[in-house]
Amino acid sequence: MILRTPPPRKRRAESNPPEEGSPAGRLVIYEDPPSPQPESSPLPSDHLLCTYQCRQMVKAELLDNYASMEKTIDENQSKLVTLNENLLTAEEEGKKYRDQFLYAEQELAAARGREQSLQDKLLKEIKESQERLTKQIQQCNELEVKLQKEESMRRSSESSAAAAEEKANRLERKLNQLSDSTERERKNLQDELKHLKGDSKLSMSRLRAELERVQCQSSNAVKESEQLKKKLEEVIKQLNKCLQEKNELETKISSFTCPEEGSESSQNDVLLKHLQEELRNYEYEVLEARKLKASHENIELVKEKLIEERRRRERAEAELTKLQEIQLSMNVLEDELASWKKILKEIPGVESSDDVPLKFVALQKEVIDGMAKLGEANTRLKQLEVALEGAELDKKNVESETALAKEKEESLKLEIKELKSKLLSVNEDGDQLRTAYNELKQQTNVEPGYEAVGRALTQGLESSLAQKDTYIKELELNLSEHKAANDRQRNEIRMLNEKLNSEARKIKSLERESDRLRSEIALLESKLGHGDFSSANTKVLRMVNALGVESEARQTIEALQCELQKANEKLQVVEELKKQSADAGQLVDSYISGKIVQLKEQISTLEKREERYKTVFADRISVFRRACCELFGYKIVMDDQHRSNGIPITRFTLQSIYAQSDDEKLEFEYESGNTNILINDYAKQRDISRQVEIFIRKLNSIPAFTANITVESFNKRTLS
Amino acid sequence: MASKTVAKDIITLRGSAAIVSEFFEESFGKVKKYGLPLLLTQDEGVKSFIANLTAQLSEWLEAGKLQRIVLVIMSKSTNEVLERWNFSIETDNEVVETGVSREKSDKEIMREIQAIMRQIASSITYLPCLDEPCVFDVLAYTDKDVAAPLTWIESDPKLISNPQMVKLHSFDTKIHKVNTLVSYKNDDDDELDEQ
Numbered sequence: 001m002i003l004r005t006p007p008p009r010k011r012r013a014e015s016n017p018p019e020e021g022s023p024a025g026r027l028v029i030y031e032d033p034p035s036p037q038p039e040s041s042p043l044p045s046d047h048l049l050c051t052y053q054c055r056q057m058v059k060a061e062l063l064d065n066y067a068s069m070e071k072t073i074d075e076n077q078s079k080l081v082t083l084n085e086n087l088l089t090a091e092e093e094g095k096k097y098r099d100q101f102l103y104a105e106q107e108l109a110a111a112r113g114r115e116q117s118l119q120d121k122l123l124k125e126i127k128e129s130q131e132r133l134t135k136q137i138q139q140c141n142e143l144e145v146k147l148q149k150e151e152s153m154r155r156s157s158e159s160s161a162a163a164a165e166e167k168a169n170r171l172e173r174k175l176n177q178l179s180d181s182t183e184r185e186r187k188n189l190q191d192e193l194k195h196l197k198g199d200s201k202l203s204m205s206r207l208r209a210e211l212e213r214v215q216c217q218s219s220n221a222v223k224e225s226e227q228l229k230k231k232l233e234e235v236i237k238q239l240n241k242c243l244q245e246k247n248e249l250e251t252k253i254s255s256f257t258c259p260e261e262g263s264e265s266s267q268n269d270v271l272l273k274h275l276q277e278e279l280r281n282y283e284y285e286v287l288e289a290r291k292l293k294a295s296h297e298n299i300e301l302v303k304e305k306l307i308e309e310r311r312r313r314e315r316a317e318a319e320l321t322k323l324q325e326i327q328l329s330m331n332v333l334e335d336e337l338a339s340w341k342k343i344l345k346e347i348p349g350v351e352s353s354d355d356v357p358l359k360f361v362a363l364q365k366e367v368i369d370g371m372a373k374l375g376e377a378n379t380r381l382k383q384l385e386v387a388l389e390g391a392e393l394d395k396k397n398v399e400s401e402t403a404l405a406k407e408k409e410e411s412l413k414l415e416i417k418e419l420k421s422k423l424l425s426v427n428e429d430g431d432q433l434r435t436a437y438n439e440l441k442q443q444t445n446v447e448p449g450y451e452a453v454g455r456a457l458t459q460g461l462e463s464s465l466a467q468k469d470t471y472i473k474e475l476e477l478n479l480s481e482h483k484a485a486n487d488r489q490r491n492e493i494r495m496l497n498e499k500l501n502s503e504a505r506k507i508k509s510l511e512r513e514s515d516r517l518r519s520e521i522a523l524l525e526s527k528l529g530h531g532d533f534s535s536a537n538t539k540v541l542r543m544v545n546a547l548g549v550e551s552e553a554r555q556t557i558e559a560l561q562c563e564l565q566k567a568n569e570k571l572q573v574v575e576e577l578k579k580q581s582a583d584a585g586q587l588v589d590s591y592i593s594g595k596i597v598q599l600k601e602q603i604s605t606l607e608k609r610e611e612r613y614k615t616v617f618a619d620r621i622s623v624f625r626r627a628c629c630e631l632f633g634y635k636i637v638m639d640d641q642h643r644s645n646g647i648p649i650t651r652f653t654l655q656s657i658y659a660q661s662d663d664e665k666l667e668f669e670y671e672s673g674n675t676n677i678l679i680n681d682y683a684k685q686r687d688i689s690r691q692v693e694i695f696i697r698k699l700n701s702i703p704a705f706t707a708n709i710t711v712e713s714f715n716k717r718t719l720s
Numbered sequence: 721m722a723s724k725t726v727a728k729d730i731i732t733l734r735g736s737a738a739i740v741s742e743f744f745e746e747s748f749g750k751v752k753k754y755g756l757p758l759l760l761t762q763d764e765g766v767k768s769f770i771a772n773l774t775a776q777l778s779e780w781l782e783a784g785k786l787q788r789i790v791l792v793i794m795s796k797s798t799n800e801v802l803e804r805w806n807f808s809i810e811t812d813n814e815v816v817e818t819g820v821s822r823e824k825s826d827k828e829i830m831r832e833i834q835a836i837m838r839q840i841a842s843s844i845t846y847l848p849c850l851d852e853p854c855v856f857d858v859l860a861y862t863d864k865d866v867a868a869p870l871t872w873i874e875s876d877p878k879l880i881s882n883p884q885m886v887k888l889h890s891f892d893t894k895i896h897k898v899n900t901l902v903s904y905k906n907d908d909d910d911e912l913d914e915q
Contacts, residue, residue, distance in 0.1 A: 173879075540860070541874060542873060
């Protein structure tokens, strides 16, 4: 700020009025001593020297003049004094005005300075606010970027969470499926077991029934044979009687007609001999028939044995296949067990299988909690949605308010600009005033008589100064008001921005929550729709399929009916046979030959069949033996023996195909499921006995022993 | 149906239960019902099965104990669940407990059932083909305190893993609300598995 002080005034010596006592320069008296006037200033009245009269005349005139001059001088002096006084007062007034002007100028300058400072301040504030705004915008952008990042992270985390949940669900489902499948398999196995048991019972009962039937048949046959024997004996007795009678008759005849009917007796003898021969033949035939019958029974026994063997074989084969299946299922179950164990390991918080049901219970509880939470979440979601709508409305209001505030700011800026322009105009006015004042000064310098004009000008200046002052004050007031309004609005804007930010944050959090809840709802709804249920308050029932049960029952009933029919037919056949046998007892003589023929035929066919069976059996057994020999490396010889107490024993002699001598034989005894080694010479050898001790006695494994022997003898052979 | 007073458009619990059980009964009948021709099985065994089933179901419906009925269609050979027709039932417990009536016209209910029937009939357009012999089974989701009758046993829910689901219309007697949903095996999974 520059305070401009007016330059010091020079005293106007030139303008001072002529002083008293100074030489007039008009009239000078010759006789008078020369005045101590400097000679350098020659007077123009030197040439006016005259005589005495003249002098007197001049003296009188001079005196008159002098008096008049003195009068005028006095007047002038008084005038001068008044003028001087006037001048002094004017000077004082001018000084005052000047001071006032200077003061006004100072004030103006101060005001200008203030204004400038205010402008500067305003500019600074505007700049600062702009900078803040830009910073805030930058921060906003940064925050948005952060928000986006966070959103993306959230999404990724949500997706990962969803994936994890899905995994967990899948695992649960797998677990359930596995448990279900294991249970089902268990049930199936149990069912199969039951079936098998039922089958075995059925077959047992059937076998028993058949056995009883056969026993009945055999007992019947035995009875029949006994009856037949009795009849035969009776017949023999009758025959003996007949023979006796015949002998008696012969003796009688011989006594009566010995001489006469020698030829006849000889013929009778011949006839008798023939008859006897025939009788013998019959007896032979009867004996043969008995033998054949016995052999027939034997054949039947053998057949039954065969059938039994075959059944056993079939059963064994079936059991083998079942064994394989069971092994497969065992493997499958083991795999499942392993997978279960893995799953158990994977399930957090579960260390043993006992924890699994607990875990299940916990999971179910979680599901229930989830359902409850879902309800809560729904209500909360609705609340949040309502709040969201309110927040959005608030946001809109705030946005409109901010827009209004911005408009106000712009209008304020415009006003500030206007004020600036007004200030400029005021400055210009001040300049103009200054120039006017300078002009006035010049004028006063040039024309010091224009006081009235100066006064008017100063008055005008004063009035204009006062106006300016008031104007400046108004402007200042305006400015301060504007500033205050600006500050208020800025504060409001800040507040609104904060509100807006908080609302935006709220909205985002609400949106996030609503998204989460929506996804949760969707998940739970899909679960619900899918058929999931809480086992705490729901159970699933199914009607036992009466259709399937009925059809199964019908099938079994039909099978039983068929069996019943067959049994009836058999009964009828048996009854017929009984009748036939009863009849045969009566008509044994007439039917005996036919029967014998039939039996012979039967025997021959049975013999043929037996031979066929034998050959087939021999073929099969040789194949089996060869296969055993090839597969296990031992020639096996089987020998049936009986102990002293009648218990049958089967002796097996094994000879390795890698044996180096015929003595290398292993002997085993098989008795009702137990196999024991017989210590022979070969087995007494040290290394063999050691192996027997290890493998058979300690480890209880004959196959390992034989396999080891095989390997050793193979090695001996190949290495030697 | 007899216990319902049609003139006042008032429906009772009994009537509602009858309508709902009839809906399940008649679903398999060849009759002109709900303004639509429906197919009825000729198999006496299936008929008696359904008769027993609906008798039990209507009993549960009247007691308000039935939460859901599921018709499961399974492969006969593998027992794999191929389709699952889900009829979830929301019962107005107030009606069950206090025996008050609600107002809804028969006609409106029939229209809603007709809409479901139409949807079921048209579901053949998007359901996968059942090109193997199948069996069906009916599951009932009941309250836990229901004592299972002799002919009913507890069962697993026979769920389909990762199913496709189609929500059908629902019908409402103001006492029972029946929501229908069919879920079926997702064929895309098979294709993916094969790839």
